[in-house]
Amino acid sequence: MATKRKILQRILAGSKNIRFSDMVGLVEGFGFRLSRTEGSHNIFVHPDIPELLNLQEVKGQVKVYQMRQFMKLVERYSLKLKEE
Numbered sequence: 001m002a003t004k005r006k007i008l009q010r011i012l013a014g015s016k017n018i019r020f021s022d023m024v025g026l027v028e029g030f031g032f033r034l035s036r037t038e039g040s041h042n043i044f045v046h047p048d049i050p051e052l053l054n055l056q057e058v059k060g061q062v063k064v065y066q067m068r069q070f071m072k073l074v075e076r077y078s079l080k081l082k083e084e
Helices: 003-010 021-029 066-078
Strands: 033-038 042-046 051-059
Touching: 003 021, 003 066, 021 033, 021 066, 042 066, 051 066
Parallel strands: none
Antiparallel strands: 033 042, 042 051
Protein backbone atom coordinates (compact mmCIF):
# COMPACT_ATOMS: atom_id res chain seq x y z
CA MET A 1 0.00 0.00 0.00
CA ALA A 2 1.32 3.44 -0.94
CA THR A 3 1.75 6.06 1.75
CA LYS A 4 -1.20 8.33 2.44
CA ARG A 5 0.73 11.42 1.44
CA LYS A 6 1.68 9.89 -1.94
CA ILE A 7 -1.93 8.89 -2.59
CA LEU A 8 -3.02 12.43 -1.79
CA GLN A 9 -0.39 13.82 -4.17
CA ARG A 10 -1.61 11.50 -6.94
CA ILE A 11 -5.21 12.68 -6.43
CA LEU A 12 -4.17 16.34 -6.44
CA ALA A 13 -2.20 15.72 -9.64
CA GLY A 14 -5.40 14.50 -11.30
CA SER A 15 -4.98 10.73 -11.21
CA LYS A 16 -8.23 8.85 -11.66
CA ASN A 17 -6.78 5.40 -10.95
CA ILE A 18 -6.77 5.15 -7.18
CA ARG A 19 -7.17 1.76 -5.56
CA PHE A 20 -10.12 1.46 -3.22
CA SER A 21 -7.98 0.14 -0.36
CA ASP A 22 -5.58 3.10 -0.74
CA MET A 23 -8.49 5.54 -0.70
CA VAL A 24 -9.91 3.98 2.47
CA GLY A 25 -6.51 4.39 4.13
CA LEU A 26 -6.37 8.03 3.04
CA VAL A 27 -9.89 8.75 4.27
CA GLU A 28 -9.05 7.20 7.64
CA GLY A 29 -5.88 9.30 7.72
CA PHE A 30 -8.08 12.40 7.64
CA GLY A 31 -10.03 11.20 10.68
CA PHE A 32 -12.98 9.43 9.06
CA ARG A 33 -14.09 6.02 10.28
CA LEU A 34 -16.24 3.37 8.64
CA SER A 35 -19.72 3.66 10.13
CA ARG A 36 -21.56 1.01 8.14
CA THR A 37 -21.69 -0.86 4.87
CA GLU A 38 -24.91 -1.10 2.91
CA GLY A 39 -24.46 -3.25 -0.18
CA SER A 40 -21.56 -1.73 -2.12
CA HIS A 41 -21.78 1.57 -0.21
CA ASN A 42 -19.16 2.10 2.49
CA ILE A 43 -20.38 4.96 4.68
CA PHE A 44 -17.74 6.94 6.59
CA VAL A 45 -18.30 9.50 9.34
CA HIS A 46 -16.09 12.17 10.88
CA PRO A 47 -16.58 13.46 14.44
CA ASP A 48 -16.38 17.13 13.36
CA ILE A 49 -18.38 16.94 10.12
CA PRO A 50 -22.16 16.54 9.83
CA GLU A 51 -21.93 15.14 6.28
CA LEU A 52 -21.46 11.46 5.47
CA LEU A 53 -18.88 10.17 3.00
CA ASN A 54 -19.85 7.34 0.68
CA LEU A 55 -17.23 5.27 -1.16
CA GLN A 56 -17.86 2.42 -3.57
CA GLU A 57 -15.44 -0.08 -5.02
CA VAL A 58 -15.65 -0.81 -8.75
CA LYS A 59 -13.12 -3.31 -10.10
CA GLY A 60 -10.74 -2.50 -7.25
CA GLN A 61 -10.89 1.26 -7.85
CA VAL A 62 -12.72 4.06 -6.08
CA LYS A 63 -15.32 5.98 -8.10
CA VAL A 64 -13.84 9.23 -9.40
CA TYR A 65 -16.79 11.44 -8.45
CA GLN A 66 -16.64 10.12 -4.86
CA MET A 67 -12.93 10.89 -4.74
CA ARG A 68 -13.74 14.48 -5.78
CA GLN A 69 -16.49 14.70 -3.14
CA PHE A 70 -13.99 13.64 -0.50
CA MET A 71 -11.49 16.28 -1.61
CA LYS A 72 -14.21 18.96 -1.42
CA LEU A 73 -14.95 17.89 2.17
CA VAL A 74 -11.25 18.15 3.02
CA GLU A 75 -11.13 21.65 1.57
CA ARG A 76 -14.47 22.86 2.98
CA TYR A 77 -13.64 21.78 6.54
CA SER A 78 -9.86 22.42 6.36
CA LEU A 79 -9.08 18.84 7.37
CA LYS A 80 -5.47 17.84 7.94
CA LEU A 81 -3.85 14.51 7.22
CA LYS A 82 -2.70 12.85 10.41
CA GLU A 83 0.98 11.99 10.49
CA GLU A 84 1.76 8.37 9.70
